[in-house]
Amino acid sequence: MVKKIGIIGLGNVGSATLKSLAEYSSLVSRRTSLKIEIKLACDLRKGKGKIAAKYGVAFTTDVSKVLNDPQIDTIVELIGGIEPAYSFIKEALLKGKNIVTANKALLAERGQELFFLARKVGKNIGFEASVCGAIPLIKSISEGLVSCEIKKIYGILNGTTNYILYKMGQEKIDFSSALRRAQKKGFAEKKPHFDISGIDTLNKLCILSYLCFGVWPSLKRVYTEGISKIDMLDIVYAEELNYRVKLLAIAKRQGKFLDLRVHPTLVPIGHPLSGVSSTYNAVYLDTQPAGDLLFYGRGAGGMATSSAVISDIVSMSLDSKISERKKENIILKNITTVRSRYYMRFMAYDEPGVLAKVSKILASQHISIASVTQKEKLRRKFVPVIMITHAAKESDMQKALLRIDKLSVIKSPSQIIRIEDF
Amino acid sequence: MVKKIGIIGLGNVGSATLKSLAEYSSLVSRRTSLKIEIKLACDLRKGKGKIAAKYGVAFTTDVSKVLNDPQIDTIVELIGGIEPAYSFIKEALLKGKNIVTANKALLAERGQELFFLARKVGKNIGFEASVCGAIPLIKSISEGLVSCEIKKIYGILNGTTNYILYKMGQEKIDFSSALRRAQKKGFAEKKPHFDISGIDTLNKLCILSYLCFGVWPSLKRVYTEGISKIDMLDIVYAEELNYRVKLLAIAKRQGKFLDLRVHPTLVPIGHPLSGVSSTYNAVYLDTQPAGDLLFYGRGAGGMATSSAVISDIVSMSLDSKISERKKENIILKNITTVRSRYYMRFMAYDEPGVLAKVSKILASQHISIASVTQKEKLRRKFVPVIMITHAAKESDMQKALLRIDKLSVIKSPSQIIRIEDF
Incomplete structure (x- = not known):
């Protein structure tokens, strides 16, 4: 069977997909009897024609030629961002094409509408490449865990931030040095805001929320905290306490309630997620009845991601079972109601009574202390104090923090990092 | 769409599948519009009828009633072992039924014949549950990594042996104590030979070999070494050298050559496989272009495995793409030609000249030593000597070992464990 596709966008993933199909499509044919043929590749940048030519693929800068080609059955959108990707996908669906996309930002923002439209016109949207690049996570959840x-x-869903946190700990360097190193290595963009701020992780969490719970959360309602506030000291102290700092996407279903969050988190050393280093991605799932599962692999990189794109093209050709997820009866939890243990770091003046003042405030907010360590004096006259608390409510912690940071003995702002006990 | 199935074998996985379908089939219907109906369950043991009755499923002890029911489209074989499972599956295929099975021993031994027959009659064999229980590994490799x-x-493919090695290191107990502990916890059978000897791991490796390379190796031709020879000391010393001892299934494709082996292996601490503890399973894949991937989860347990069984039933109903793998042009490598680094442990008499004698033999076999540690004397007059070698050929190592163990200063037999550098 021959499958004719069109590709829009010849950036990193787009050009890697051309290369991958050139190198591995004979393997796909041998395994599935399917022959994938790229009918037309499109990019607004004329210069990208060279890449298409290299792989013997017809090229155009006119997207309507791809959208209107009746022989093209599936359109692979690899532009990224909201527009014009959104308009192209919408038009393609209305013209009866299936879609394969790696566009997490678009799906997180307009996924609900696009999946609704796809169902209406009886077409599919393949999105394996949108979360965790090369890891076959979408297929594993939607098909492998269909009864779970x-x-x-x-989830550790963003390679850039994982690399930065990893380097800060490994080389004992601060956030901005680690960021520069990531940029030098090509692991972070020049404008790294989307990664650093946790937005990219949030986008992917939204897609997983749809896949696992049928819920497209409003992006603004999901608590999202990036990594720029993490001090190298925190990573060192956490390590001494047997924890690693990871930027986690968290989703917890508790009956009708769904607790979605993105924030730096202390993960106990020994937990499989604690060992996910460098730019790797991993997702840990707690399921019934399959138990706990971990999926680990490359979350980015053109060639790695192209394998997910091709897997979607093949799956779409051989069946049509990525059915729309039904919305479940679920209420989003606000982070202020969430309970967890906390790592706290105060920079205190080295004078008597500091601990008494801090612990009095914590006690008044029903927060009890599990351990305290006072570190050697550093940075002029400040003394770092590290506390681990027992489980406490986020709103109580926030109130305590406001009051603690107003104490004259505390160099504000203090640091809190949530601990997950898994 | 309603899908009518028959289940043969109501042991651990079989009865869990009934329970799972009772609890989660409404979830499956909501997600896929598929209604799975168990038309008939069968077990030779009359007493198993109670389990069927509990879930409102019709029961028979006469397998021909299942095989001859024209409404049953898919037969789920959960008996285990070669016969009568083999005859039932063969008959079922010839009667035009699809098969879902968890039977690794049967597939490893007769898989080639059964998959050939399935293709001839245009039916499918789903075998997700046969390797790594709840982990959607078969689907991930065959569909997610279709272009790789x-x-x-x-692979850490056997929970029993992983638990024993883990407990030996964690509690500093010897092999037989750890085995007894595993038996007490229900993690090892009363007759644990299949697990301990590596045969269960070998069976699963054969299935992965078929899936990844299209090759069904002859079981006898794959080097297989179990864990009963591992001493608690080895685990302790390996840990001091920053390694964990794991029973690994190894497959390496090098051009035309395929290197398949099962043996205890030193895995560097920090590698994702080193952290796979207790009864967990995990598979680490090195692929092109998707890079390296790890899949981790429960490898056994009835309820966990039932999710793989149900996933196969669903996949089979919605498509028919688990195509037969083509045999590739591949030659099995003999372990004697394999090169690796080695951990060696000698129990030597505490007298001068021991190291000189041992290292002379190693040098004469082209084996060079990377590090030596002589431990405190223990167990009467023996001194443990730990060596790490540079890469050496297995046949050279075996020859050296024979000669070393004949030395009068050595308490035979010495221990070797292969090191994987990943």
């Missing part, structure tokens, strides 16, 4: 309830998701 | 070359597989 997903109770919890913990 | 698998270059290397490293």
Whole structure:
């Protein structure tokens, strides 16, 4: 069977997909009897024609030629961003094409509408490449775990931030040095805001929320905290306490309630997620009845991601079972109601009574302390104090923090990092 | 769409599948519009009828009633072992039924014949549950990585042996104590030979070999070494050298050559496989272009495995793309030609000249030593000597070992464990 596709966008993933198909499509044919043929590749940048020519693929800068080609059955959108990707996908669906996309930002923002439209016109949207690049996570959840309830998701979904946190700990360097190193290595963009701020992780969490719970959350309602506030000291102290700092996407289903969050988190050393280093991605799932599962691999990189794109093209050709997820009866939890243990770091003046003042405030907010360590004096006259608390409510912690940071003995702002006990 | 199935074998996985379908089939219907109906369950043991009755499923002890029911489209074989499972599956295929099975021993031994027959009659065999229980590994490799070359597989495929090795290190107990503990916890059978000897791991490696390379190896031709020879000391010393001892299934494709092996292996601490503890399973794949991937989860347990069984039933109903793998032009490598680094442990008499004698033999076999540690004397007059070698050929190592163990200063037999550098 011959499958004719069109590709829009010849950036990193787009050009890698051309290369991958050139190198591995004979393997696909041998395994599935399917022959994938790229009928037309499109990019607004004329210069990209060279890449298409290299792989013997017809090229155009006119997207309507791809959208209107009746022989093209599936359109692979690899532009990224909201527009014009959104308009192209919408038009393609209305013209009866299936879609394969790696566009997490678009799906997180307009996924609900696009999946609704796809169902209306009886077409499919393949999105394996949108979360965790090369890891066959979408297929594993939607098909492999088709009979499972997903109770919890913990994901390291962004390679840039994982690399920065990893380097800060490994080389004992601060955030901005680690960021520069990531940029030098090509692991972070020049404008790294989307990664650093946790937005990219949030986008992917939204897609997983749809897949696992049928819920497209409003992006603004999901608590999202990036990594720029993490001090190298925190990573060192956490390590001494047997924890690693990871930027986690968290989803917990508790009956009708769904707790979605993105924030730096202390992960116990020994937990499989704690060992996910460098630019790797991993997703840990707590399910019934399959138990806990971990999927680990490359989350980015053109060639790695192209394998997910091709897997979607093949799956779409051989069946049509990526059915629309039904919305479940679920209420989004606000982070202020969430309970967890906390790592706290105060920079205190080295004078008597500091601990008494801090612990009095914590006690008044029903927060009890599990351990305290006072470190050697550093940075002129400040003394770092590290606390681990027992489980406490986020709103109580926030109130305590406001009051603690107003103490004259504390150099504000203090640091809190949530601990997950898995 | 309603899908009528028959289940043969109501042991651990069989009865869990009934329970799972009772609890989660409404979830499956909501997600896929597929209604799975168990038309008939069968077990030779009359007493198993109670389990069927509990879930409102019709029961018979006469397998021909299942095989001859024209309404049953898919037969789920959960008996285990070669016969009568083999005859039932063969008959079922000839009667035009699809098969879902968890039977790794049967597939490893007769898989080639059964898959050939399935293709001839245009039916499918789903075998997700046969390797790594709840982990959607078969689907991930066959569909998610459809465009990828698998270059290397490293698998912890047996929960019993992983638990024993883990407990030996964690509690500093010897092999037989750890085995008894595993038996007490229900993690090892009363007759644990299949697990301990590596045969169960070998069976699963054969299935992965078929899936990844299209090759069904002859079981006898794959080097297989179990864990009963591992001493608690080895685990302790390996840990001091920053390694964990794991029973690995290894497959490496090098051009035309395929290197398949099962043996205890030193895995560097920090590698994702080193952290796979207790009864967990994990598979690490080195692929092109998807890079390296790890899949981790429960490898056994009835309820966990039932999710793989149900996933196969669903996949089979919605498509028919688990195509037969083509045999590739591949030659099995003999372990004697394999090169690796080695951990060696000698129990030597505490007298001068021991190291000189041992290292002379190693040098004469072209084996060079990377590090030596002589431990405190223990167990009467023996001194443990630990060596790490540079890469050496297995046949050279075996020859050296024979000669070393004949030395009068050595308490025979010495220990070797292969090191994988990943």
